[in-house]
Amino acid sequence: MFRARYKGAVAGSGTFSGAGFAVKLVLIALVDALGVFGVLAAWRAGSWGILAATVALLVAANWVYFTKRSLPLKYILPGLAFLLVYQVYVVGYTGYVAFTNYGDGHNSTKEQAIDALLVQNERRVEGSPALPLTVVESGDGELGFAVVEDGAAEVGTAEEPLAPAPDATLDGGTVTEVPGWTVLDRPTVLQRQDEVTTLRVPVSDDAADGSVRTQDARTGYVFQPVLEYDEAADTMTDASTGVVYTPNDDGQFESADGETLPVGWRVTVGFENFATAFGDERYAGPFVKILVWTFAFAVLSVVTTFALGMFLAMVFNDPRLRGRKVYRTLMILPYAMPGFLAALLWSGMLNKSFGVINQVLLGGAAVPWLTDPWLAKLSVLGVNLWLGFPYMFLICTGALQSLPGDVYEAARIDGAGKWRTWRSITMPLLLVATAPLLISSFAFNFNNFTLIKMLTGGGPRFDDASVPLGHTDILISMVYNVSGLDGSAPRDYGLASALSIVIFVVVGVISAIAFRQTRKLEELS
Amino acid sequence: MRRSILLASALATTLALTACGSGESSGDSTAGGDASAEPSASGSLTVWVDETREAAVQAAAEAYEEESGVDVELVQKNYEDIRADFLAQVPTGEGPDITVGAHDWLGTFTTNGVVAPVELGDKAGEFEDVAVQAFTQDGQVYGLPYAIENIALIRNTELAPEAPASYDDMVAAGEKAGTKFPFLIQSDGDKGDPYTFYPFQTSFGAPVFEQNDDGSYRPELALGGENGEAFATWLAEQGEAGLLSTDITYDVAVEAFAKGRSPFIIGGPWMLEQFADLDLAIDPIPAPGDQPAQPFVGVQGFYVSAQSENALLANDFLVNYLSTEEAQTALFEAGGRPPALTAAADAASSDPIVAGFREVGADAVPMPSIPEMDAVWSFWGVTEASIFSGKADDPVKAWDKMVSDIEGALG
Numbered sequence: 001m002f003r004a005r006y007k008g009a010v011a012g013s014g015t016f017s018g019a020g021f022a023v024k025l026v027l028i029a030l031v032d033a034l035g036v037f038g039v040l041a042a043w044r045a046g047s048w049g050i051l052a053a054t055v056a057l058l059v060a061a062n063w064v065y066f067t068k069r070s071l072p073l074k075y076i077l078p079g080l081a082f083l084l085v086y087q088v089y090v091v092g093y094t095g096y097v098a099f100t101n102y103g104d105g106h107n108s109t110k111e112q113a114i115d116a117l118l119v120q121n122e123r124r125v126e127g128s129p130a131l132p133l134t135v136v137e138s139g140d141g142e143l144g145f146a147v148v149e150d151g152a153a154e155v156g157t158a159e160e161p162l163a164p165a166p167d168a169t170l171d172g173g174t175v176t177e178v179p180g181w182t183v184l185d186r187p188t189v190l191q192r193q194d195e196v197t198t199l200r201v202p203v204s205d206d207a208a209d210g211s212v213r214t215q216d217a218r219t220g221y222v223f224q225p226v227l228e229y230d231e232a233a234d235t236m237t238d239a240s241t242g243v244v245y246t247p248n249d250d251g252q253f254e255s256a257d258g259e260t261l262p263v264g265w266r267v268t269v270g271f272e273n274f275a276t277a278f279g280d281e282r283y284a285g286p287f288v289k290i291l292v293w294t295f296a297f298a299v300l301s302v303v304t305t306f307a308l309g310m311f312l313a314m315v316f317n318d319p320r321l322r323g324r325k326v327y328r329t330l331m332i333l334p335y336a337m338p339g340f341l342a343a344l345l346w347s348g349m350l351n352k353s354f355g356v357i358n359q360v361l362l363g364g365a366a367v368p369w370l371t372d373p374w375l376a377k378l379s380v381l382g383v384n385l386w387l388g389f390p391y392m393f394l395i396c397t398g399a400l401q402s403l404p405g406d407v408y409e410a411a412r413i414d415g416a417g418k419w420r421t422w423r424s425i426t427m428p429l430l431l432v433a434t435a436p437l438l439i440s441s442f443a444f445n446f447n448n449f450t451l452i453k454m455l456t457g458g459g460p461r462f463d464d465a466s467v468p469l470g471h472t473d474i475l476i477s478m479v480y481n482v483s484g485l486d487g488s489a490p491r492d493y494g495l496a497s498a499l500s501i502v503i504f505v506v507v508g509v510i511s512a513i514a515f516r517q518t519r520k521l522e523e524l525s
Numbered sequence: 526m527r528r529s530i531l532l533a534s535a536l537a538t539t540l541a542l543t544a545c546g547s548g549e550s551s552g553d554s555t556a557g558g559d560a561s562a563e564p565s566a567s568g569s570l571t572v573w574v575d576e577t578r579e580a581a582v583q584a585a586a587e588a589y590e591e592e593s594g595v596d597v598e599l600v601q602k603n604y605e606d607i608r609a610d611f612l613a614q615v616p617t618g619e620g621p622d623i624t625v626g627a628h629d630w631l632g633t634f635t636t637n638g639v640v641a642p643v644e645l646g647d648k649a650g651e652f653e654d655v656a657v658q659a660f661t662q663d664g665q666v667y668g669l670p671y672a673i674e675n676i677a678l679i680r681n682t683e684l685a686p687e688a689p690a691s692y693d694d695m696v697a698a699g700e701k702a703g704t705k706f707p708f709l710i711q712s713d714g715d716k717g718d719p720y721t722f723y724p725f726q727t728s729f730g731a732p733v734f735e736q737n738d739d740g741s742y743r744p745e746l747a748l749g750g751e752n753g754e755a756f757a758t759w760l761a762e763q764g765e766a767g768l769l770s771t772d773i774t775y776d777v778a779v780e781a782f783a784k785g786r787s788p789f790i791i792g793g794p795w796m797l798e799q800f801a802d803l804d805l806a807i808d809p810i811p812a813p814g815d816q817p818a819q820p821f822v823g824v825q826g827f828y829v830s831a832q833s834e835n836a837l838l839a840n841d842f843l844v845n846y847l848s849t850e851e852a853q854t855a856l857f858e859a860g861g862r863p864p865a866l867t868a869a870a871d872a873a874s875s876d877p878i879v880a881g882f883r884e885v886g887a888d889a890v891p892m893p894s895i896p897e898m899d900a901v902w903s904f905w906g907v908t909e910a911s912i913f914s915g916k917a918d919d920p921v922k923a924w925d926k927m928v929s930d931i932e933g934a935l936g
Contacts, residue, residue: 104896107637108616116638116831123664130646186593190568193837215644215840263638282933353772371715371771371914459715461907463917466930468903485609490899490934491633 028065032058057081091504098497099268104490106251106264113265114229117236117253120263121227125210132174133212133220135189135196136181143192145201145212146175146183147220155181161202162212189217227261236261273498283495286465287478294474297380298446302438304385309392310430317400328397335390343454346383371460373471380472383455384445391441392434399433400426435518442514443507447476475503569596570838572827573611573624575604581859582625585852589842597842608633615639615830622833623843628659628824631667632896640667641831643840648848656865658740659824659891668826669843671853672862673870675822676721676793677885678808679800684788688806692725692813696768699788708789711778712771715914717906720892721791722760723821727890728814729756733901734893744897744935748905749928757912757924759813764913771914794861794882807881809888820885821892824865900934 035058042051060081064073100106108116131147136155138144144157146168153168153175169177177183189196200211203222210224228237236245236253245253245260251267252260277283312331316324334342349356350369358365369379403426411421452458458473458481468489469478479499484491574582579601586597600621602610608630614620616639626634634640642665649657649666656670678695680688684702689695699707712718719726723733731752734742763769773781782790783799790796791810812818827847829839846852853869856862863883864870874880892898908917908927917923 104633104899105636107612107639112616112832113638116635119641119831120635120638120663120665122642124644190593190595190838193568193835197836215836216844217837218841218845219646221644221646262636351772353770354777371916457714457716460916461715461911463911466933468907484899486605489903490896491609491612 024065028062031061035061053085057084094497094500094504097493098273098501099270099494100266101251101269101272101494102266102497103492103494104484105262106266108265110247110251110265113251113263114236116263117227117261118225118229122213122223122225125222125224128210128222131212131220131222133214133218134175135184135214135217136175136178137184138181143184143195143199144181145199145214145220146178146181147212148173148175153178156201156212158199158201161204186217193217269494273494274502276495277498277502282466286462286467286469286473289462289471290469290473290475290478293377293472294446297377297384297448297474298442300381301384301388301445301448302442304381305388305392305441306396306434306438308385308389309394310396312389312393313396313400314426317397328393331393332390334386335394339387340450340454342387343383343451346379346386347455350379370456373460376456376460376472380451380455384448384451387451388441388445395434395437396430399430402433403429432518436515439511439514439518443511446474446507447503448474449476449480452477453480475499475506479503568835568838569598570623570835570842571598571600571621573600573602573607573621575607575625576601577860578625578856581852581855582847584855585846585849586842589846593838593841595838611828611830612637612639615832618832620830620832622830622835622839624828624830626668626826626828628668628670628826629892629894629898630828631660631662631894633899634828635662635667636896639831640828641833641836642667643669643829643843645669645844645848648844651848651867652865653867653870655740655822655886655889655891656824656826659822659894660826662741662894668828669847670824670826670865671847671856672825672860673822673865673883673886674793674795674825674862675882675886675889676724676791676810676820677882678810679782679790679792679796680806680808681782681785681788682804682806684785688808689789689811692728692811695789695811702788704785704787706773706781706787707768708791709773709778709782709787710769710791711773711775712769712910712913713906714774715771715907715910715916716903717771717908717910719902719905719909720821722909724791724810724818725759725813726753726756728812728816728818729753729759730814730816731756732890733905734895734897736890740891742893742895742898744895746901746928746931746935749925753928754921754924756814757920760909760913761915761917761920763813764915769913771910794863794878797861797878805878807878807885809885817888820889822886822889823892825860825862826865897935901931904930904934 035054038054039051039058042048042054061077064070064077129149131149133148134146136144136146138157142157142159144155144160145162146153146155146165147162148154148170151170153165153170154162155165155168155175155178156162165175165178167179168175175183184192196217197213197215200213200223201220202211203209208224210222212220213223214220224239226239228239229235230237234247237243238245243255243259245255248254248260249267250264250269252264254260277287315321316327316331321327347370348354350358352358352366352368352371355369357369358367368375370376407425407429408421411425416424452472452474456470456472458470458477460472461468461470468481473481479496480486481489482499483493483496570586572582572586579599583599586599589595590597604625607624607626611620611624611626612633620639631640645652645657645666652670653673656673657666660666660668660670678689684704685698687698689698696707710718711721726732726748729752731748731750733746733748735745735747736742760769778790778792779796779799781787782796783803785803797805810818810820827843829836829843833839848866850866850868850872853864853866854872857864857869857873863879863886864873870883874883904927908923911917912920912923
């Protein structure tokens with residue numbers, strides 16, 4: 001099918017008769033149908049960003065698959081689209097959050113913050129009774145409450161305060177019928193629950209007496225607002241003290257004497273988060289230490305695992321060794337274990353008083369493997385070596401087996417010894433094949449959150465720091481701690497995102513430099 | 526080419542699904558307001574529960590479904606994830622209508638505006654006072670409590686036939702029993718465990734925050750000063766004596782007690798499953814200081830989302846269906862935590878173990894739910910651990926640094 005279409009494209013002939021075209025038409029139609037559905041759903045939800053992105057992708061897909069001028073795009077468009085949605089968008093969003101104060105107290109939009117403040121500050125009038133309540137509707141569709149107070153029925157709406165309704169029928173303590181009003185049945189009440197829960201029926205003409213509201217459409221209570229929002233002035237007023245709160249730049253309502261209301265909203269704060277990461281002395285000190293350790297950890301992890309993996313690969317590549325297959329299979333075992341499980345097992349085995357290593361292997365010594373700063377670093381590297389060498393062993397074995405035999409023959413003829421052959425032939429050729437993998441291994445270890453979290457949890461804690469970070473924390477686990485996701489610290493997504501951006505830049509720059517170096521390596525060979 | 530088209534269609538599906546995801550909530554509301562919709566299909570309720578509570582809530586949900594014709598959808602979540610996910614998802618409109626949770630999340634939930642008050646009305650009186658008090662902030666109740674939990678001294682009656690009168694008594698009885706550990710108290714490695722250690726701290730008169738008359742907390746640290754330093758010194762002494770250790774994690778402690786290696790363990794009802802074949806008694810925690818040792822009380826309950834579009838259903842379900850003795854007893858049987866409803870708690874107290882925990886809980890203090898508490902936990906535990914493990918040279922200095930660090934974090 002492909003060839004036929006390609007020919008057609010080259011010849012520029014407009015023969016759209018093939019079965020392939022029919023299949024394409026059907027598939028594109030499916031894509032379009034789903035896309036249009038997505039657009040409609042986004043429209044209904046008011047998610048304009050998603051709507052625009054869906055429309056753009058849909059147009060792009062149709063153009064790419066119906067034009068004859070974009071053969072390469074036909075192959076890369078799906079991948080490109082996934083890249084946009086799952087990578088570029090995520091990076092972009094993280095970048096955006098890094099410039100906001102998203103975190104505890106600034107969790108949402110201003111509208112939601114105002115709603116939350118109002119609902120939190122509506123108080124039940126002290127000593128007011130619980131009123132059995134029925135939802136009623138007037139002739140012109142206006143909702144009202146019929147309540148029973150002291151055995152007498154009263155009816156009112158948002159506009160009309162509660163007034164006695166002596167001719168109402170009472171049954172079991174609730175109103176079942178009121179002349180001039182329709183009593184709504186349960187399903188109808190549930191359908192209009194939004195109107196019911198927001199309805200406030202004043203108790204009397206005096207607003208200070210409060211108003212009746214209900215949360216379950218069965219019982220009403222008299223409530224009084226403590227905070228009042230003035231939409232025109234965009235201010236909050238405390239009804240009891242008269243203090244006026246106005247919005248400030250941090251996304252909070254603030255009174256004249258600097259007091260703020262608890263619920264705030266998300267605002268952009270410029271470079272404040274970056275300034276905190278580098279400038280706030282509580283973070284700056286640990287940040288530098290953690291940055292250095294992250295580099296050391298990532299580089300040493302790659303170097304040690306590669307060295308061990310390559311050594312073993314060369315040993316087991318020797319045809320004189322018997323039972324190579326069995327050994328190789330055994331070597332790969334650590335790789336077959338899920339990383340977080342292995343790290344957890346190791347953290348148990350390295351426990352100072354109860355771990356297997358101290359108890360059995362070292363005869364009851366109390367070596368603080370995970371609680372001494374330097375030993376903990378060593379343990380992390382050791383466990384990572386155990387976890388990582390099979391991967392290096394695999395790729396080195398593969399690369400070694402694909403090295404051409406003739407260069408070794410030439411080296412032998414030239415009289416090169418074993419060491420010389422390894423240094424000048426094996427090593428460079430091996431590096432050409434494995435360098436990109438080493439770079440990706442570096443990037444992986446730079447962000448090896450699982451290992452740190454499961455093995456040491458970042459501990460032992462810095463004694464001199466005032467933030468909950470430790471000697472084996474790497475940047476990504478620092479981000480996790482700062483974000484407060486585990487509930488052990490206040491959440492600060494803004495700062496965590498800013499740190500993520502720093503990590504992104506560091507890994508990006510190093511990868512770019514390293515790949516450039518690799519290219520040089522290829523030229524050499 | 527066919528393959529790339531397939532990929533493209535997969536992509537469009539993904540996009541469409543994403544769009545649907547965000548469209549769901551408003552879709553519901555349009556359906557709800559749609560006059561042509563069948564009256565019986567009047568909305569649905571989404572409830573987040575964890576696996577231990579799912580079956581019990583399911584029973585109440587079915588009763589509610591039957592009477593009101595509303596769909597109740599239970600979503601099983603990892604308990605550890607609920608708090609963060611609720612905070613993140615409620616503002617987007619994607620969150621549940623109701624979630625199960627602990628009362629000490631309340632402060633974070635209200636500062637972030639994700640929970641709505643629940644008016645218990647006269648039902649409030651049917652609950653244990655401490656349960657409603659724990660879910661109260663600034664005079665408003667924000668959840669329906671269903672269980673109360675606290676730690677106590679669990680005693681293996683075979684190894685120690687009598688309840689210890691004081692801390693020294695307990696250590697002496699433990700040593701007399703000839704077991705490996707005189708008593709067991711867990712520590713999460715070098716992160717410590719301030720929750721389990723708290724009764725010891727209160728006995729020195731150093732509560733974490735100042736308490737108001739109504740039992741709520743003010744964000745003013747109270748764990749510093751002379752009393753706090755006395756506690757720190759005591760910790761260092763006990764650590765040196767080998768009674769406290771960072772290596773005794775929860776798993777180690779529970780296993781050691783289950784195997785009879787200690788007559789005492791300080792812990793909660795969640796441990797009991799592992800001690801099924803031991804004869805146990807529940808005692809108050811002996812105080813090393815001169816004031817009573819008061820553990821924290823944690824109250825479990827249900828929160829209503831501030832962005833719920835089914836607020837009426839959610840409140841109705843909580844206040845009128847999950848507050849019944851039947852539902853609370855079912856939750857007790859599922860989770861083993863003493864119920865918050867007094868009638869259900871009385872019934873559950875026929876079991877001496879439950880009664881024992883309840884008795885200790887009566888003198889306990891609610892865990893602070895103010896948002897400032899988040900900043901305290903991690904400093905607190907690590908400092909305690911570094912003191913009794915001997916890592917900190919000067920316990921008083923370490924304690925004072927902790928106090929100033931917490932003050933720095935509180936801003």
